Amino acid sequence: MPARDSYHDQVRNALNKDGWRITHDPLTIRYKGLMVFVDLGAEKVEKDESGEQRIAVEIKVLGAHSPVSSRKPSANTTCIAFC
DSSP states (O other): OOOOOTTHHHHHHHHHHTTOEEEESSEEEEETTEEEEESEEEEEEOTTOSOEEEEEEOOOOTTOOOTTTTSOOOTTOOOOOOO
């Protein structure tokens, strides 16, 4: 299992304060024979019961090297940075 980035707990706490429920720590994704670990998986149920949102959060410290960080995001990927 990969090591946690130094801001892991802070990002987790920020998500909780914003109403997200952490469902996976880490989130494991299997895709085309590869196993990828994403730092956090979370979900949020809307108060008006209009549905549920799910996110996968990869936490990166600037300057840290990762095989995932060198890839370009796809058209369906949303990147969020906490600075």
